[in-house]
Amino acid sequence: MSTDLETRLRASLDAHLAEPMASSEVLLAGARERERASTRRRRLRWTVAGAAAAAVVAFAVPYVGRGARPDVNQPASSLPAPTVSGPVRPATVADLTGAEYVVWPDLGDGPRPSGGKDLFVGSATSWTVSKVDWTIFPCRESVSAHVLADGRLEQVPTAVRGGCAQVGEREARIVQLLRETHRAVLEGTGHVVLSDRTGQRLAVLADAPPERTPIPVADGVAAPPGSSSWRLATARWWSSPPESTAGPAALSVITGEDGSLTLSVAGTCTRTVVTRLDDQGWIATRESSGVSEPCVEAAETSEATAINSALQALYGIRFTPDGLLLLDRRERGLVLLVRAD
Amino acid sequence: MDFVRVPSSSGGDPLDAFVRAQGDRLLRLAYGLTGNASDAEDLWQDTFADVIRSWNKVAAAGAPGAYVRTMMTRRHISNHRRRWRSERPMPNDELDRAHHPKGEAEAARDLWPLLEGLSPRTRAVLVLRYAEDLDDAAIAEILGIGASTVRSVASRGLAALRERDMT
Incomplete structure (x- = not known):
């Protein structure tokens, strides 16, 4: 026979588990993305292991007189590198939140003219480790990430809003870029630099100037009762x-x-x-x-x-x-x- | 809901059909195990990422829904053992009260908040027993422990709830 406590527990579980929840079909899209990311990580581990072995050989070769040392000044990325000046530190949620960015360098259909923007960054501040949501213009596809103290970004592919595919290759490529992003640092210039897991620079986010006349800020504060x-x-x-x-x-x-x-x-x-x-x-x-x-x-x-x-x-x-x-x-x-x- | 059969998909992706048929029920289990929607969605997606990788094995299981339920429950407990999670939703008492499914009067009798803080294994036993209506033998199989251990974990869990309820 059930005790009163067991009856109450059953009722409590029934009530809470009947609350509206996310669509499992939407979540499945996120699960597929996680599975793909996991596969990429596994492949990367093998690639890194292979590259490490190759690096050992490359450094060893000159010392046995059979080749030249690799050019350590060669840029890690094939992307044109922006000018770097000033100190560099991990980007924080506060650095990113509420900002609008133009992604640089060009990702496909030419650089945006002054005033255009590619990204808007919101944040969910109810988390002990805050989450930022990158919303891509103009399709408003969203990619989420947790920003850790060292600037690493943990992707959270819980939900993807559709529409980018219909808008343009550039937006779709920005989505892809954000998914490959592993770390964000803030440079002295105020630019946020995104890099992948191997440290390769993927893109630079530059503050986007306002596209239209800013909404005027008046001085009223009091809320209506x-x-x-x-x-x-x-x-x-x-x-x-x-x-x-x-x-x-x-x-x-x-x-x-x-x-x-x-x-x-x-x-x-x-x-x-x-x-x-x-x-x-x-x-x-x-x-x-x-x-x-x-x-x-x-x-x-x-x-x-x-x-x-x-x-x-x-x-x-x-x-x-x-x-x-x-x-x-x-x-x-x-x-x-x-x-x- | 049939937790045994992989639903026929009329030519579509069998995984999609499986999710349509049983995804919501498994999400509710995840919610029961974790206690909040965000962690439940994370657990669901991590579990299904595993399901996608090993779909042939899942589909071949006699009861694929039960198989995934076991995967999800064990993953949840082992996640806590490894303490890999780096985030935790902040307490949200005000909203929880405002959003209580049956209003403030029922909130006083609600034991859901008291489940918070139980160990993942204890919580899993209580959820599987009182929300999924499984017997101790089935719970033991899911958790990979003996039925007598399930009984003692459940007994200790209920005692802890009773104590919290009185304070």
């Missing part, structure tokens, strides 16, 4: 209006009696952030954030996707006469929302 609903007016990385403003309000904001703000994005990939602001409108404490499901559904509105991206890179909030402004760490507007209620 109670709950309010907001709809996207514009996003920094969009040069045209959002594709969809239909459906329920995109963002709800609830002001708690304790001064906390709870921001929830509606849609299939629900994200909730609970935060407290200081008197300047910067996030003093960020208590939680999470996505209930991966944002992979084609039906996901660009509005919800844009707000989700902004919440990932959120550092500050301003309630202005123009609406609600979400800011990145450089005090740049990420998205502007207007009241929907």
